[in-house]
Amino acid sequence: xxxxxxxxxxxxxxxxxxxxxxxxxxxxxxxxxxxxxxxxxxxxxxxxxxxxxxxxxxxxxxxxxxxxxxxxxxxxxxxxxxxxxxxxxxxxxxxxxxxxxxxxxxxxxxxxxxxxxxxxxxxxxxxxxxxxxxxxxxxxxxxxxxxxxxxxxxxxxxxxxxxxxxxxxxxxxxxxxxxxxxxxxxxxxxxxxxxxxxxxxxxxxxxxxxxxxxxxxxxxxxxxxxxxxxxxxxxxxxxxxxxxxxxxxxxxxxxxxxxxxxxxxxxxxxxxxxxxxxxxxxxxxxxxxxxxxxxxxxxxxxxxxxxxxxxxxxxxxxxxxxxxxxxxxxxxxxxxxxxxxxxxxxxxx
Numbered sequence: 001x002x003x004x005x006x007x008x009x010x011x012x013x014x015x016x017x018x019x020x021x022x023x024x025x026x027x028x029x030x031x032x033x034x035x036x037x038x039x040x041x042x043x044x045x046x047x048x049x050x051x052x053x054x055x056x057x058x059x060x061x062x063x064x065x066x067x068x069x070x071x072x073x074x075x076x077x078x079x080x081x082x083x084x085x086x087x088x089x090x091x092x093x094x095x096x097x098x099x100x101x102x103x104x105x106x107x108x109x110x111x112x113x114x115x116x117x118x119x120x121x122x123x124x125x126x127x128x129x130x131x132x133x134x135x136x137x138x139x140x141x142x143x144x145x146x147x148x149x150x151x152x153x154x155x156x157x158x159x160x161x162x163x164x165x166x167x168x169x170x171x172x173x174x175x176x177x178x179x180x181x182x183x184x185x186x187x188x189x190x191x192x193x194x195x196x197x198x199x200x201x202x203x204x205x206x207x208x209x210x211x212x213x214x215x216x217x218x219x220x221x222x223x224x225x226x227x228x229x230x231x232x233x234x235x236x237x238x239x240x241x242x243x244x245x246x247x248x249x250x251x252x253x254x255x256x257x258x259x260x261x262x263x264x265x266x267x268x269x270x271x272x273x274x275x276x277x278x279x280x281x282x283x284x285x286x287x288x289x290x291x292x293x294x295x296x297x298x299x300x301x302x303x304x305x306x307x308x309x310x311x312x313x314x315x316x317x318x319x320x321x322x323x324x325x326x327x328x329x330x331x332x333x334x335x336x337x338x339x340x341x342x343x344x345x346x347x348x349x
Contacts, residue, residue, distance in 0.1 A: 011244045012137060015251035026252040027130075035249040036124070036209070039242050041199040041216050042192075043117050046239035047331050048220025050232050062289045066280060067297040067326050071113050073279045074272075074301060075337035078105045079344040081268050092264055101265055102345045103128040104136045108269065109341045111140050112302045114334015116243045120250065121213055122338035130253045135261045143273060148307050151295035155315045158292035169290040171319070188234045194223075195238075213335060221332070276301075292319075300326035 019026055082102060086093035096102045106126040110118035123133050154161070162169070198219060202212050224232070280294050292315050299308040300323060312323040 011247040012134070012251040015248050016134075016253075019252055029252065031249045031252065035246050037203050038196075038199055039246050039249075040117075040120065041202060041212060042195045043239050043242035043246065044121075044213065044216040045195045045198060045220045045223070046235045046242065047117055048217050049224035050235045050239070050328055050331075062287050063293045063297060063322070063326070066283055066287065066289060066293055067300060067329070069283045070276060070280045070297050070301045071330070071333060071337055073276050074112050075109055075341050076344065077272050077275060078102075078109070078268070078341065079348055081272055082345075083348065085264065085268060089264075095262055095264055096268075097349060100129075101132070101262070102348075104132045104261075104265065105269075106338055106341050106345070107133060107136055108140055110334050110338040111137075112144075112334075113330050113337050115331050116247065117239065117331065118334030118338055120243075120246055121335050122342070124209060125339065126342055130250075132261075139261060139266060139269060143269065144302055144307075147273065148299065148303055148311065151299050151303075151311045152314050155292055155295040155311055158290070158295075158315055161291045165285055165291065167285065167288055167291060169288055171290055171292070171316070188238075191234060192238065217332070217335070273302075292316075296323050297326060299323070300330050303327075 015026075018024070082092070082096045082105075086097065096105075103126045107119045107123045107128055110120075110122035122128075128136075198216070202215060207215065224235075277294070277298060280298060281291070283289075284291055284294050296308065296312050296319065299311045303311070308323040308327040309320040312319045
């Protein structure tokens with residue numbers, strides 16, 4: 001069941017189910033402030049401190065370039081599609097611009113590129129309504145699961161597609177890369193105290209939400225790379241736990257009565273996803289890059305740290321660490337790409 005309805009969505013829906021069943025209104029309880037001011041900052045620090053810069057070189061320049069092009073397509077294409085839809089149909093302009101449904105596209109950018117953390121942050125930055133956010137989560141879950149199945153099939157036939165497109169780019173054997181802890185390892189309890197202390201300082205400085213996101217992202221990267229005090233595996237585990245907590249608390253605000261999306265919205269997202277893949281295929285052809293990197297980079301952009309290595313393992317298990325690195329890179333860049341999407345939509349408005 002969790003393959004099709006992941007735990008992160010259960011964490012979001014179950015609290016909403018209780019509030020709906022018993023008629024509770026928990027939309028303004030203190031837990032929401034706790035989540036915004038404390039849990040999200042700790043999540044940011046945990047995720048950002050897990051990216052080892054020195055290991056990115058092992059992935060290679062061309063796969064990294066393909067990955068970033070895929071991210072850029074995801075971040076910019078919705079603005080282009082909304083503009084095209086609005087030019088062809090006035091109802092589209094009314095839906096996306098006047099009624100503000102573009103705010104539902106922004107969390108999709110965060111969810112695809114950065115994962116749940118970026119999705120939640122961008123929801124706050126774009127001021128996405130709760131009912132729209134829930135519907136977007138359901139649509140996103142369905143599409144990403146279908147996409148994962150398709151990428152499993154594509155990567156298994158990668159060499160066949162290479163022959164079809166006339167690409168001769170064999171992938172050499174790589175020594176296995178482990179995302180193991182390096183630097184001075186600190187105990188999990190000390191890690192939590194460190195993250196909590198930094199979050200406390202940011203909280204008492206009363207910095208804006210956007211400023212907090214930027215500052216904590218930089219601090220997290222510094223902890224993981226410059227100061228070299230990290231516990232990578234525990235940081236990722238802590239980030240995952242915090243994400244579930246944030247989603248569960250956010251679920252207390254849900255209203256199931258508005259769980260719906262217009263057909264135009266769904267059509268735009270499906271076209272968006274399809275063009276993302278076509279764009280990456282074209283880029284791989286131009287770069288003369290082995291096409292197996294297309295599903296790997298696509299799943300790192302869309303699926304994240306669990307599905308990207310899983311899809312990669314269907315082709316070659318020794319490439320799984322590369323997929324993990326791309327997925328982590330996706331996690332730490334998703335918020336930035338989403339901010340670009342918000343900026344471009346505000347220009348469109």
